[in-house]
Amino acid sequence: GAGVSQTPSNKVTEKGKYVELRCDPISGHTALYWYRQSLGQGPEFLIYFQGTGAADDSGLPNDRFFAVRPEGSVSTLKIQRTERGDSAMYLCASSPLRTNTEAFFGQGTRLTVV
Amino acid sequence: AQRVTQPEKLLSVFKGAPVELKCNYSYSGSPELFWYVQYSRQRLQLLLRHISRESIKGFTADLNKGETSFHLKKPFAQEEDSAMYYCAPLGQGGANNLFFGTGTRLTVIP
Numbered sequence: 001g002a003g004v005s006q007t008p009s010n011k012v013t014e015k016g017k018y019v020e021l022r023c024d025p026i027s028g029h030t031a032l033y034w035y036r037q038s039l040g041q042g043p044e045f046l047i048y049f050q051g052t053g054a055a056d057d058s059g060l061p062n063d064r065f066f067a068v069r070p071e072g073s074v075s076t077l078k079i080q081r082t083e084r085g086d087s088a089m090y091l092c093a094s095s096p097l098r099t100n101t102e103a104f105f106g107q108g109t110r111l112t113v114v
Numbered sequence: 115a116q117r118v119t120q121p122e123k124l125l126s127v128f129k130g131a132p133v134e135l136k137c138n139y140s141y142s143g144s145p146e147l148f149w150y151v152q153y154s155r156q157r158l159q160l161l162l163r164h165i166s167r168e169s170i171k172g173f174t175a176d177l178n179k180g181e182t183s184f185h186l187k188k189p190f191a192q193e194e195d196s197a198m199y200y201c202a203p204l205g206q207g208g209a210n211n212l213f214f215g216t217g218t219r220l221t222v223i224p
Contacts, residue, residue, distance in 0.1 A: 042214030
């Protein structure tokens with residue numbers, strides 16, 4: 001079966017531009033998570049959805065970052081006015097809603113802001 | 115707030131030697147802890163979770179509440195164990211989000 005899919009796999013953008021990163025979770029998974037991983041660091045939590053709503057967005061670094069999941073499946077992470085410091089690997093994961101279950105990760109989108 | 119520390123960024127052991135990857139946490143309430151692993155050019159994936167007390171690929175991890183540790187151990191390292199290992203407590207307040215440590219890169223020398 002298909003796992004979590006993220007597109008694009010690589011994105012290069014110019015400073016100040018707007019970008020969208022897409023995540024297709026495993027079918028039927030209610031929970032969806034976004035993480036950011038900088039070089040040499042562990043994944044850093046950004047936002048977590050239960051269904052269509054953001055259950056916890058405390059990890060979003062500032063108001064340039066926004067994420068949506070309008071139909072409770074596909075999610076889009078949106079970054080406005082990108083900065084060089086936004087360059088990182090962006091990871092998406094999904095899981096069933098029950099607690100203590102495995103989170104299944106996508107292969108990530110590597111964002112480079114030049 | 116929860117915090118996890120993995121003191122070793124790099125760890126090298128010889129094949130067949132025991133391996134221990136350290137993880138210390140701070141957490142209020144009952145911790146829920148996981149180990150995730152990322153092999154070369156593969157996705158991050160679950161290795162084991164403390165609640166199920168399972169052994170996966172020969173690895174075990176015991177939660178020591180007194181020492182606030184959740185070290186990952188394997189008695190005999192194999193070359194295929196070379197990977198990046200992350201200790202991750204679950205978010206508090208019933209949340210399902212994970213908080214990852216900085217990770218330890220394990221290299222098993224043939």
